[in-house]
Amino acid sequence: MFGLTLGTGVISFLWNLLAAVIILIVGYIVISVIRGAVGRGLAKSKLDSTMHPFLIKCVSFVLWVFVILMVLQRMGVNTTSVVAVLGAAGVAVGLALQGALSNVAGGILILLNKPFKNGDEIEVTGAANATGVVDQIDIMGTKLHTLDNKIVTVPNGAITSSVVLNYTESGLRRVDHTFAVSGASDIEAVKAAILSAIQSEPIFVSEPGPVVGASGNAEGAIVFDAKAWVKTADYYAANYRMRESVAKAFGEAGISAPSIPVNVKNV
DSSP states (O other): OHHHHHHHHHHHHHHHHHHHHHHHHHHHHHHHHHHHHHHHHHHHSSSOGGGHHHHHHHHHHHHHHHHHHHHHHHTTOOHHHHHHHHHHHHHHHHHHTHHHHHHHHHHHHHHHHOSOOTTOEEEEOTTTOEEEEEEEEOSSEEEEEOTTOOEEEEEHHHHHTSOEEESSTTSEEEEEEEEEEETTSOHHHHHHHHHHHHHTOTTBOSSSOOEEEEEEEETTEEEEEEEEEEEGGGHHHHHHHHHHHHHHHHHHHTOOOOSSOOOGGGO
């Protein structure tokens, strides 16, 4: 009788084990099919491609949890207690990984709201204090390269909690420079020289047009502001071009510098 009971128990165990293996195999196939379908659906959607792998992994994780719970239930394990343990563990892990989870949430917000994209030059203010061109937007952080080609990785949580300046999105940037000339200079002649210098350079766009005007006085000097628009890609080259062209125009027009050096930034 004992042997019969033992034999029945072994057969029952083996049958449950076989059923569990079948559930695993079928679950693997179903999850693979669903992953493929989700991937194809995301490829046709307008959602940023950077987010696709993360979403596919999330779907896979949830489905595998269901499959494993089915396997455990088939093997006679009390899944209610397992779910309770998993819930408690999830809370503990969540508390331990608060920073990481905020970065993940930040990454999702960035990918959904799209305040910038790969190739944009941005500045992240606040504690992050980073400026550069966006190379890659990941779930945890955003990778930039600076103008001197340093690689900077900014946590997404820091980005979403800061003010982000996007220098690329509008397509135009304004070049601002200040010039000091002798206090005896003719204001209209100086303005005409600066405008002529800017307008002679094709790098500056004609619309919106440049703006030039006297902005202040220093000891023995008149200070002029010059503002001109350029395409975003030409911004840094245009800064040098404006200074060089205006210096040349001043020389040709006989406009002299002030006798006492002026720190135009403080005027």
